[in-house]
Amino acid sequence: MKIWWILLLGGMATYLTRLSMILLFSRWQISPWLGRALRLVPAAVFSAIIAQEVFLPNGQMNLSFHNERILAALAATLVAWRTKSVLLTLAVGMATLWALQIFFR
Amino acid sequence: MAEQPNPPSLMAEFWRGVRAEFPLLIGVAPFGMIYGVLALAAGIPVAAAQAMSAVIFAGSAQFITTQLYAATPMLLTVLTIFVVNLRHLLYSASIAPYLQNLRPGWKLLLAYLLTDEAYAVTIAEFQRSANSGRASAGFFLGAGLALWGTWQASTAVGVFLGANLPQNWSLDFTLALTFIAIIVPTLKDRGVVAAAIIASLIAVFSGGLPYKLGLLLAALLGILGGYRLEEEK
Numbered sequence: 001m002k003i004w005w006i007l008l009l010g011g012m013a014t015y016l017t018r019l020s021m022i023l024l025f026s027r028w029q030i031s032p033w034l035g036r037a038l039r040l041v042p043a044a045v046f047s048a049i050i051a052q053e054v055f056l057p058n059g060q061m062n063l064s065f066h067n068e069r070i071l072a073a074l075a076a077t078l079v080a081w082r083t084k085s086v087l088l089t090l091a092v093g094m095a096t097l098w099a100l101q102i103f104f105r
Numbered sequence: 106m107a108e109q110p111n112p113p114s115l116m117a118e119f120w121r122g123v124r125a126e127f128p129l130l131i132g133v134a135p136f137g138m139i140y141g142v143l144a145l146a147a148g149i150p151v152a153a154a155q156a157m158s159a160v161i162f163a164g165s166a167q168f169i170t171t172q173l174y175a176a177t178p179m180l181l182t183v184l185t186i187f188v189v190n191l192r193h194l195l196y197s198a199s200i201a202p203y204l205q206n207l208r209p210g211w212k213l214l215l216a217y218l219l220t221d222e223a224y225a226v227t228i229a230e231f232q233r234s235a236n237s238g239r240a241s242a243g244f245f246l247g248a249g250l251a252l253w254g255t256w257q258a259s260t261a262v263g264v265f266l267g268a269n270l271p272q273n274w275s276l277d278f279t280l281a282l283t284f285i286a287i288i289v290p291t292l293k294d295r296g297v298v299a300a301a302i303i304a305s306l307i308a309v310f311s312g313g314l315p316y317k318l319g320l321l322l323a324a325l326l327g328i329l330g331g332y333r334l335e336e337e338k
Contacts, residue, residue, distance in 0.1 A: 005183075007157055009179075010161050010166065010187070013183060014187070017187070017194055018196070019212070019213065021197035021198035022204055024201070025201035025202065036332060036335070037329075038195075038198055038202075040332060041199040041328065043298075043331070044301065044325075046284040047301040047302075048327065049221075049281070049308075050288070051304070051306075051308040052312050053277075053278070053281035061312060069275075069278060073282075073285060076285045077289055080285050081289050086129060086132070090279060090283065094275075098275075101275070
């Protein structure tokens with residue numbers, strides 16, 4: 001039973017969060033300074049997610065050379081910068097990670 | 106609102122949205138499968154595991170729920186889901202200006218589809234083109250529904266395969282790679298680059314904070330820092 005309460009309340013909380021500002025800004029005009037700040041949202045949020053996934057695998061900080069994700073992420077960054085292709089970035093990133101894991105383990 | 110002479114049709118934009126989302130689906134599918142496996146392993150019933158992908162529809166919150174499920178009180182789990190999903194407040198605010206002229210029904214529907222991956226593709230498109238109104242709603246709907254279908258299907262595959270899914274392939278890394286592919290090409294001006302660097306640094310050193318609060322802190326300080334550095338120009 002507990003899981004269904006989690007779904008109901010967690011689902012409502014998530015949906016209302018997603019809806020909140022879309023509805024709020026239906027009535028209010030967004031001031032120019034706020035618009036400029038909001039332009040930075042994608043870069044800030046996604047960079048934070050990437051950084052935690054790469055440097056804190058399994059929630060533990062790992063800045064050492066044995067963290068294969070760091071080199072794999074660097075390779076992926078290079079490919080994303082040169083090609084702008086999501087598919088190539090995924091392919092090179094995973095291939096690099098797997099190669100390093102085989103090589104180092 | 107005055108329409109442009111030749112506004113792109115809703116359907117054309119819908120399919121453009123689906124196509125733009127497509128590469129991300131390849132990164133999302135393994136993630137959905139891993140979630141399905143973890144949910145069953147945590148003791149969540151099959152029906153609830155599948156329903157969570159439709160009702161909560163947010164990868165990181167669903168993963169944390171599988172971790173908390175066995176030993177955490179219900180309200181604390183809900184609170185955690187809420188906090189982990191607070192970044193959607195920023196997405197909601199940043200996409201709101203482009204949806205201002207839509208009918209309420211559109212807003213209610215599109216808000217449901219406002220996930221990380223649909224937002225990533227849609228905000229990039231909106232910032233590039235100056236489209237607004239129903240055409241842009243079509244693009245968002247296409248990207249959002251493509252992701253929705255993939256998330257439900259990959260959850261089902263994970264639930265079905267269960268423990269037969271290979272565990273040691275580091276498939277969860279596709280999330281980070283997908284976001285790298287989305288964000289790196291947008292790092293073009295000083296404000297955006299500063300926001301990305303500051304947010305990354307703070308995210309690494311605030312990773313120990315509970316409920317993924319470090320993520321929110323990092324994003325907010327990144328935005329603040331990027332904004333200040335942009336002003337100095």
